[in-house]
Structure formats: C-alpha cells, structure tokens
Amino acid sequence: xxxxxxxxxxxxxxxxxxxxxxxxxxxxxxxxxxxxxxxxxxxxxxxxxxxxxxxxxxxxxxxxxxxxxxxxxxxxxxxxxxxxxxxxxxxxxxxxxxxxxxxxxxxxxxxxxxxxxxxxxxxxxxxxxxxxxxxxxxxxxxxxxxxxxxxxxxxxxxxxxxxxxxxxxxxxxxxxxxxxxxxxxxxxxxxxxxxxxxxxxxxxxxxxxxxxxxxxxxxxxxxxxxxxxxxxxxxxxxxxxxxxxxxxxxxxxxxxxxxxxxxxxxxxxxxxxxxxxxxxxxxxxxxxxxxxxx
Amino acid sequence: xxxxxxxxxxxxxxxxxxxxxxxxxxxxxxxxxxxxxxxxxxxxxxxxxxxxxxxxxxxxxxxxxxxxxxxxxxxxxxxxxxxxxxxxxxxxxxxxxxxxxxxxxxxxxxxxxxxxxxxxxxxxxxxxxxxxxxxxxxxxxxxxxxxxxxxxxxxxxxxxxxxxxxxxxxxxxxxxxxxxxxxxxxxxxxxxxxxxxxxxxxxxxxxxxxxxxxxxxxxxxxxxxxxxxxxxxxxxxxxxxxxxxxxxxxxxxxxxxxxxxxxxxxxxxxxxxxxxxxxxxxxxxxxxxxxxxx
Numbered sequence: 001x002x003x004x005x006x007x008x009x010x011x012x013x014x015x016x017x018x019x020x021x022x023x024x025x026x027x028x029x030x031x032x033x034x035x036x037x038x039x040x041x042x043x044x045x046x047x048x049x050x051x052x053x054x055x056x057x058x059x060x061x062x063x064x065x066x067x068x069x070x071x072x073x074x075x076x077x078x079x080x081x082x083x084x085x086x087x088x089x090x091x092x093x094x095x096x097x098x099x100x101x102x103x104x105x106x107x108x109x110x111x112x113x114x115x116x117x118x119x120x121x122x123x124x125x126x127x128x129x130x131x132x133x134x135x136x137x138x139x140x141x142x143x144x145x146x147x148x149x150x151x152x153x154x155x156x157x158x159x160x161x162x163x164x165x166x167x168x169x170x171x172x173x174x175x176x177x178x179x180x181x182x183x184x185x186x187x188x189x190x191x192x193x194x195x196x197x198x199x200x201x202x203x204x205x206x207x208x209x210x211x212x213x214x215x216x217x218x219x220x221x222x223x224x225x226x227x228x229x230x231x232x233x234x235x236x237x238x239x240x241x242x243x244x245x246x247x248x249x250x251x252x253x254x255x256x257x258x259x260x261x262x263x264x265x266x267x268x269x270x271x272x273x274x275x276x277x278x279x280x281x282x283x284x285x286x287x288x289x290x291x292x293x294x
Numbered sequence: 295x296x297x298x299x300x301x302x303x304x305x306x307x308x309x310x311x312x313x314x315x316x317x318x319x320x321x322x323x324x325x326x327x328x329x330x331x332x333x334x335x336x337x338x339x340x341x342x343x344x345x346x347x348x349x350x351x352x353x354x355x356x357x358x359x360x361x362x363x364x365x366x367x368x369x370x371x372x373x374x375x376x377x378x379x380x381x382x383x384x385x386x387x388x389x390x391x392x393x394x395x396x397x398x399x400x401x402x403x404x405x406x407x408x409x410x411x412x413x414x415x416x417x418x419x420x421x422x423x424x425x426x427x428x429x430x431x432x433x434x435x436x437x438x439x440x441x442x443x444x445x446x447x448x449x450x451x452x453x454x455x456x457x458x459x460x461x462x463x464x465x466x467x468x469x470x471x472x473x474x475x476x477x478x479x480x481x482x483x484x485x486x487x488x489x490x491x492x493x494x495x496x497x498x499x500x501x502x503x504x505x506x507x508x509x510x511x512x513x514x515x516x517x518x519x520x521x522x523x524x525x526x527x528x529x530x531x532x533x534x535x536x537x538x539x540x541x542x543x544x545x546x547x548x549x550x551x552x553x554x555x556x557x558x559x560x561x562x563x564x565x566x567x568x569x570x571x572x573x574x575x576x577x578x579x580x581x582x583x584x585x586x587x588x
Contacts, residue, residue, distance in 0.1 A: 058566075062565075062566070066565075156450065160570055160572070160573060163566065163569070163570060163573070164569060164570070164573045166564040166565065166566050167562050167563070167564045167566050167568070167569045167573075168563055168564065169563025169564050170564070190570075192566060192570070193566055194564075194566060197564065197565045197566065232584060266580065267583070267584075267587070268461050269461070269462055269463025269583055269586075269587075270460040270461045270462065270463050270464070270488075270491065271356075271360075271460065271491045272352075272356070272457065272460050272461050272486060272487055272488060272491065274461070275457070275458060275461045275576070276454055276457060276458070276484075276486070278454070278572070278573065278576075279454060279457070279458045279461075279572065279573070279576040280576075282569070282572075282573035282574075282576040282577050283576050283577060283580040286560065286577040289561070289563055290526060290561075292563075293561070293563075
C-alpha cells in the first residue's frame with residue numbers, strides 16, 4: 001500500500017492546495033521560554049467565556065501562579081493530607097493576598113461542581129476573550145500555532161484538548177460561540193491550568209473565522225479521517241498554522257472542512273473506526289509541534 | 295539546544311542501553327488487515343478482569359460485532375431517535391440470537407453504571423485474560439506492540455488509553471492486578487470497543503512482567519518526563535516493543551523505570567509541567583506506530 005497523498009486533483013499531493021506554498025522551514029526556533037505565560041489580547045472584554053470557578057490542584061496552582069486574572073477567594077478543605085502542591089497553592093494565595101477560606105471537606109465538595117476538586121476551589125474573574133486578529137500574528141518570535149474546535153462540547157475532551165495544545169506550544173485556541181462553548185469548572189479542571197496560558201478567541205462561526213485566518217496568512221489544517229493525505233505527509237514546518245478539529249460524533253462540518261487549506265487524517269492501524277477527539281488532537285498537535293522544532 | 299540523548303553513560307545515546315541493539319528495520323510491514331480482530335490467548339480463564347457490563351453505542355457495537363464472548367442480554371431504551379448505529383446493534387444482536395429487552399429510558403439509565411449509556415446496555419461474559427508469554431510472540435506477522443500501564447486507575451484514562459492503543463495497532467496491553475485494574479462499565483465505554491480486540495494480560499507486578507518481556511525479546515520503553523532522551527530519537531522500527539506508562543500523579547515507579555530498556559520523554563513546548571497520561575500515551579503510541587510502518 002502506498003502512503004496516502006493529498007486530496008484533490010493537483011499534482012504534488014503533499015503540498016497544500018491553492019498555489020500557496022509554505023516556505024522552506026528555516027532553522028528550528030524554540031519560541032519563548034516555557035516559563036513565560038502568554039497574555040490575553042488585552043482589549044478582550046469580560047465575556048461569557050466563563051472560567052470563574054476553578055477546581056483541582058493543578059488548575060488552581062496555574063490560576064494563582066500566572067496572575068493573569070484576579071482571584072476573589074480560595075476555598076480549601078480542612079484536614080487535607082500535606083502535599084507540596086497544596087503548600088505552593090497556599091503560598092501563592094498569600095503572596096497575591098487572595099482571601100482563603102478553610103471549610104469542611106463536605107462543604108467544599110458541596111461548593112464544587114466537579115466530582116474531585118481535590119480539596120481546592122477558587123473563584124476568579126471570568127476569562128477575557130482574545131481577539132482573532134491578534135492570534136493570527138506572531139508574538140515574540142513565535143509564529144501562530146492555533147487549535148480551532150468545531151463542536152467539541154464534552155467538557156473533558158474540551159479541557160483535555162486545551163491542555164494538550166498548551167503543552168504542544170500552541171499560541172491560542174479558537175472556539176465557536178454557538179456550540180456550547182463555556183469554560184465550566186469541569187473544562188477548567190481538565191485543562192489543568194491551560195486556560196491561564198492559552199489565549200482563547202470566541203467566534204460567531206468557525207468557517208468565517210477560518211477564512212479570516214487564511215487571509216492573515218495562517219495555514220488551516222482540518223483533521224478528517226476521510227482525507228486522503230496523512231498528517232505525516234504535511235509540508236509544513238514553522239509556518240503559521242491552525243489545526244481544525246470537529247466533534248467526536250460527526251467530525252468537521254462540511255463548511256468548515258471546505259474552508260481549510262488542507263485536510264489530513266491520522267493513519268489508523270487497528271480495528272476500531274476512530275480515535276477519541278482528544279487523542280486525535282494530541283497526536284496531531286504534537287506532530288505539528290515536532291515539525292516546528294525541525 | 296541540542297536534542298536530548300539517551301540516559302546513562304553509554305556512548306551512542308539514541309541506541310537502547312545494555313548492548314542489545316535493535317536490528318535494522320526491514321521493509322514496512324502492514325500486519326494483519328484491520329478487520330481481523332485479535333483473539334484472546336485461549337487458555338486465559340474467566341477472571342476478575344471484568345467487562346461484564348458494556349454501555350455506549352460504539353462499545354456495544356464492537357462487543358456484538360467481534361463475537362469474542364457471549365452476550366447474555368441487551369437492554370435498549372424505548373423511544374430512541376433512529377440511528378444507523380442503533381439499527382446495526384439490533385441487527386447484530388438478532389443475528390447472534392442475543393435476547394433484547396426494550397425498557398423505558400428511566401429503567402435503562404437506572405441499570406446503567408455510566409452517566410451516558412446512549413440507550414444501550416449489554417451484559418456479557420467477563421473478559422478472558424491473555425497470557426503474557428503469548429503477548430510477547432509475533433502473531434500472523436505482527437511483531438508485538440504492547441502497552442503496559444503502571445498504576446493508571448482513572449477509568450476514563452484507562453479506557454481512553456486502551457482505545458488509543460488499539461487504534462495505533464497495539465497487539466495487547468499489560469495491566470497490574472493490584473493497582474485497581476478492573477474493566478468497569480466506565481472503562482469499557484471509554485475504550486469504545488477496544489477491549490473486544492486488544493488482548494489484556496493481568497500481571498502480579500509490572501516490574502517482573504517487564505523482565506519477562508525483555509527476556510522474550512521485547513523492547514521496553516518507559517515514558518518519563520525526566521528522561522534525557524526524546525521519544526523522537528528512539529532507535530526503534532518494527533522490533534517487538536512495550537510502551538510503559540505510569541500514573542498521572544506520580545509517573546512510573548522507580549522499580550518499573552529501572553526495568554525498562556530505555557526511558558524517553560515527550561518534548562514539551564508550553565508552560566504546563568506535563569500532559570495528561572491519556573494524551574501522552576496517544577502521542578507515544580502513534581510515534582511508535584509511525585515507525586512501525588517505516
């Protein structure tokens with residue numbers, strides 16, 4: 001069996017279509033050091049994006065450590081086992097003068113919206129939305145590396161994808177407003193702090209946003225198991241890129257797929273028809289990340 | 295920054311240590327066709343592995359389609375929206391003469407152990423355990439590609455990892471008996487049918503199992519974020535391999551790590567300290583899969 005090639009009738013299937021051709025990748029760039037959190041676009045108004053309640057130790061630690069938004073209060077369960085992470089959380093809260101309320105475990109669990117808040121619940125200002133045009137620009141030598149989600153509504157998958165994207169070095173995520181996007185406590189917990197680092201743009205519709213990104217020079221890559229080309233054959237290095245994922249049930253919408261520069265699949269070697277969207281996103285994000293380092 | 299190299303003091307860091315050296319990868323092998331389900335080791339007795347209750351449409355479909363174990367009954371919620379998948383499930387149940395009970399949605403949800411059984415609950419014989427020695431042997435030209443889990447107890451992560459491994463072409467999984475391994479309905483649902491295809495060996499202790507695998511010629515690769523070598527620098531192609539993952543909280547145990555031929559990390563480019571174990575497993579499984587196809 002030969003490896004899959006690019007869709008459509010153009011020759012040289014491993015090149016993105018439409019005559020645009022990514023430049024030869026330059027020397028690997030490391031981007032900004034891992035310690036430097038990305039900042040919000042600045043102008044983003046407080047919005048319906050959510051994120052006001054943050055539970056789970058990793059998520060709360062990142063919320064306090066980045067200082068990207070005001071934390072109104074921190075609830076901590078009495079009688080927790082000592083842990084370096086809890087000590088760090090309390091030290092960070094103290095340094096930021098965040099009021100800390102010690103409550104019973106039962107009371108904390110009652111205040112929590114997730115099954116396992118791990119003894120900590122923080123209440124914060126809602127997340128600010130980032131501007132899509134800002135996300136399409138290079139910042140501090142990092143060319144845009146975006147994750148665009150079309151209809152991923154399961155909170156665990158959404159949170160897991162944001163965490164994965166942040167770990168892969170993504171510079172932002174794009175979420176459509178009308179497909180139930182809201183950073184609930186379950187999303188925030190699964191994201192494990194990624195929402196404090198990853199700028200999030202909320203758009204009216206994903207197809208229009210993809211057009212806007214393409215006009216700004218961002219390569220849009222749709223993940224679609226029916227695509228002919230493999231993600232491993234993508235001719236992309238350090239170019240600005242947006243990885244576009246659809247919902248688990250129905251995949252990318254036809255319209256979103258049409259607006260992508262190229263569609264790729266992840267080669268499957270087993271009997272099951274498809275990966276979970278969070279796993280597919282992890283494979284694709286890290287394949288793009290690997291290329292960006294050359 | 296230079297790419298990470300192998301741990302330990304031996305020269306040629308990208309080669310696994312201990313003088314064993316994987317042979318030069320031959321031509322890519324495709325293994326058996328995707329439609330052919332893997333079979334249990336045969337001698338495996340019915341055990342405490344679980345799997346008796348299967349919920350969720352994809353998981354129930356695979357259970358019925360593979361015919362790898364007897365299904366005692368199928369509960370179906372009345373008044374579901376028509377769906378090709380539900381029709382397929384009912385056809386498969388009819389063909390296999392599985393008794394179908396139509397119950398109210400409330401009754402089905404009461405019988406279910408997961409939050410979203412999607413209108414179907416099947417009750418089956420428990421899963422049979424596979425034999426570790428069998429998993430260490432090539433079957434039908436497929437060299438062993440195993441996933442060994444050391445302490446992954448979260449049912450969503452465990453199920454997701456089994457699904458991912460199956461999609462990556464893994465030939466089996468190894469689970470330690472004493473760290474809460476049990477294929478609960480939540481695991482079965484998250485695995486989306488992978489448990490019907492992927493032989494599962496349950497072992498008394500993972501370190502001893504890793505020694506056994508190494509003696510059988512299987513390369514054991516531990517995933518450890520503190521390892522010096524990157525997963526992308528692994529000198530492995532189509533050799534027999536076991537990918538060893540630890541728990542999210544504490545990672546691989548020291549003993550399990552010591553028993554691995556080589557430890558590798560996944561390069562992180564963001565601010566967060568680590569990937570979720572299911573995402574890390576997806577990246578590593580598919581990196582190994584990519585190499586196995588050449």
